[in-house]
Amino acid sequence: MSCDDNQAQAAVAVIGLGQMGTRLAQAFLAGGYSTTVWNRSPAKAEALAAQGATRAATVNEAVATSALIVVSLPDYATVRTVLGPAAGQLRGRTLVNLSSGTPQDAAEAAEWAAGHGAAYLDGAAMSGTRLVGRPEALFVLSGSRSAFDRHEAVLRSLGNSVHLGGDPALAPVYDTALFGLAWGALAGFYHSLALVRSAGVDPAEFGAVATAHMPFVTSLMADHARQADKGVFPDDDGTVEVHRAAIEHLADTSETQGIGTQVPALFRSLLQQAADDGHGASGIASVIEAIAKGRRHA
Ligand SMILES: NC(=O)c1ccc[n+]([C@@H]2O[C@H](COP(=O)([O-])OP(=O)(O)OC[C@H]3O[C@@H](n4cnc5c(N)ncnc54)[C@H](OP(=O)(O)O)[C@@H]3O)[C@@H](O)[C@H]2O)c1
Structure with a gap:
């Protein structure tokens, strides 16, 4: 089945409801988007259902409901394992993969998605879970520009969603670079904190x-x-x-x-x-x- 009905165009599915996936689903719900959720352990989906999400019994069911599939899992190998059984449902949909990985992982995932007829955006959540849903939460995305444009409004309910360019590997490059930037700043801060504390501040x-x-x-x-x-x-x-x-x-x-x-x-x-x-x-x-x-x- 390909995705072409208007209702599905306004809907989003979130697969993987860990700390991040749960916050993503909550932000989509707060943005007013019909949100279907799936998680390996069903209890986390139940909590979201109480907040207005639709629970999918299988990944297949989650994919079938939505034009936009957002995945938040520990790594790309898990993404493949989880989405594998639903690969035949991906045609005509957009897959946004917010799982952490390398530029090589992103390139391979984009190829895999293209092989199944899906538009692909690789992405990274740069502001932890705290800010998700607020305008200052940075999400970097790269890959299909037309898919980003089509789903920009939904993606903006997560925060400041920025499209970096057509190469899916750009998002993980930015992800690691910005992670290093944040750590550099925080390491300097932690040192300064230890210093002033030693002086009784x-x-x-x-x-x-x-x-x-x-x-x-x-x-x-x-x-x-x-x-x-x-x-x-x-x-x-x-x-x-x-x-x-x-x-x-x-x-x-x-x-x-x-x-x-x-x-x-x-x-x-x-x-x-x-x-x-x-x-x-x-x-x-x-x-x-x-x-x-x-x-x-x-
Ligand atoms: N948390 C953050 O602050 C943060 C910030 C930026 C980026 N990220 C990235 O976001 C992604 C998710 O992180 P998270 O913090 O949400 O992780 P998490 O809280 O540990 O949740 C992991 C999720 O993956 C699922 N999962 C793990 N192995 C699985 C498998 N083999 N099959 C199916 N589902 C599986 C878990 O399902 P169960 O509930 O069934 O265990 C859970 O939904 C990671 O790539 C992480 O690097 C996280």
Whole structure:
């Protein structure tokens, strides 16, 4: 059976109701979309049925109800196992796979979906489960542009759903890159928290000041990305040498306070390598050149 009736066009099926899938289904329901759900353990579907979802007894049944099939499972092998029996039902529908995986996984899944006549979007939820359904929850998607356009309104009920391009592998590339970005920022935050706490500062008070400082940090990003693109690193935001000296203060103060120096050691290593590469007088975004070379600094 292919999907061509109007009712199905407005409907969405969510397969996999773990922490993420449950939040996805709740966001679709809150957006007013007819939502069918399936989960291996039926209890999670029951809880959603109480909130207005339709429970499907099988994956086949879930797929048959909806033009848009959203899958949230631990990995791509599980996606294949779960969707395999319903593959014959996928023709004419759109499969959105929000399970985590690699660019290679995404390319293979897109091929598999195409082989069964389905449009494919690979995607990643970038804002945990907390924000799902709110406008600031970032979802990155790549693959069929026409499928994204067709289902954009439904996908926007999840949050800020962004189409990155036609290559399905782009979504997992962004996913891992943004995960690293968030961890970099959080590692810096955790270090700063340990440092101020060692000086008797109230962590919550510091958290508020640190949050107010972040717009300065994010204001650098677009400009530094342009610098990286051109390979030209003006020193408007301080030179590598100036920042290297400041990192020594951070490392020394951390040591004096008796806390770990793992995080300053990473910063020191990056700036040292940039200086060794002749970028001492360049702006700090020149560090990207050191990273891009793939060399590891001791
Ligand atoms: N949670 C987050 O904050 C978050 C954020 C970003 C991305 N993600 C991604 O979202 C995906 C789902 O994560 P989650 O946090 O929702 O995981 P989870 O809470 O552990 O739920 C896993 C889901 O997969 C189902 N499942 C596992 N193995 C299965 C199998 N062999 N056959 C059928 N169903 C199976 C589970 O069914 P049962 O209920 O029957 O066990 C459950 O519905 C993952 O790829 C994760 O990386 C999660």
